[in-house]
Amino acid sequence: GQQLNQSPQSMFIQEGEDVSMNCTSSSIFNTWLWYKQDPGEGPVLLIALYKAGELTSNGRLTAQFGITRKDSFLNISASIPSDVGIYFCAGLTTSGTYKYIFGTGTRLKVLA
Amino acid sequence: GAGVSQTPSNKVTEKGKYVELRCDPISGHTALYWYRQSLGQGPEFLIYFQGTGAADDSGLPNDRFFAVRPEGSVSTLKIQRTERGDSAVYLCASSHGTDTQYFGPGTRLTVL
Numbered sequence: 001g002q003q004l005n006q007s008p009q010s011m012f013i014q015e016g017e018d019v020s021m022n023c024t025s026s027s028i029f030n031t032w033l034w035y036k037q038d039p040g041e042g043p044v045l046l047i048a049l050y051k052a053g054e055l056t057s058n059g060r061l062t063a064q065f066g067i068t069r070k071d072s073f074l075n076i077s078a079s080i081p082s083d084v085g086i087y088f089c090a091g092l093t094t095s096g097t098y099k100y101i102f103g104t105g106t107r108l109k110v111l112a
Numbered sequence: 113g114a115g116v117s118q119t120p121s122n123k124v125t126e127k128g129k130y131v132e133l134r135c136d137p138i139s140g141h142t143a144l145y146w147y148r149q150s151l152g153q154g155p156e157f158l159i160y161f162q163g164t165g166a167a168d169d170s171g172l173p174n175d176r177f178f179a180v181r182p183e184g185s186v187s188t189l190k191i192q193r194t195e196r197g198d199s200a201v202y203l204c205a206s207s208h209g210t211d212t213q214y215f216g217p218g219t220r221l222t223v224l
Contacts, residue, residue, distance in 0.1 A: 003153065003154055003156070004154075006154075033212075035215075040217065040218075041217055041218075042116070042203050042205070042215030042216050042217050042218055043155065043203075043215050044215070045212055045213070045214075048212060088154045088155070090154075097160060097167055097168035098143065098160065098167075098210045099157050099160055099168055099170075099171075100145075100157065100213065101157065102147075102154035102155045102156070102157075103154050104153060104154050105152075105153070105154050
């Protein structure tokens with residue numbers, strides 16, 4: 001099935017460092033979402049973006065909806081050990097049904 | 113319940129057998145989604161229900177896969193003649209209309 005391109009695929013960082021990851025698509029989306037998934041759990045929504053150019057924050061997390069509507073970025077500031085997990089982007093298709101296409105994931109490991 | 117629940121949490125079956133996976137959405141949520149997540153990948157869309165009807169089943173890989181939601185609440189994903197390639201985590205999500213999707217913990221299916 002279709003998946004969005006996320007980079008980097010994985011990251012090892014030191015506690016306290018900032019993290020950036022992005023998601024790109026060949027298709028335009030009206031909504032971008034960012035999820036975090038812990039082992040054995042379903043994805044949990046972090047941030048939702050509804051408008052091109054929108055910049056939204058949730059605590060230490062900041063995400064942006066790209067102007068072209070084909071990309072999105074997620075930044076995590078001052079990382080802590082509990083930030084460990086897999087981060088997924090998801091775009092809502094504009095094809096008439098409310099179907100989300102997910103990215104391939106960015107695996108984050110934080111070294112204390 | 114407070115969140116989306118899925119049963120069983122784990123299912124091991126033999127090649128060729130039939131399996132049913134159950135999803136209990138958040139009470140009052142009209143939309144229900146099924147996704148399949150293979151190891152190291154993001155969730156892949158399978159089917160989306162709005163009420164009792166399948167609004168989009170374009171993600172079902174073949175006719176061995178079928179899902180129902182007879183009363184607009186609980187949904188069952190049915191897989192006939194299972195194959196080893198069907199092994200994955202099957203995730204269910206629900207939402208109120210087109211609002212935020214909330215995921216369950218998933219059912220890990222292993223086909224031997």
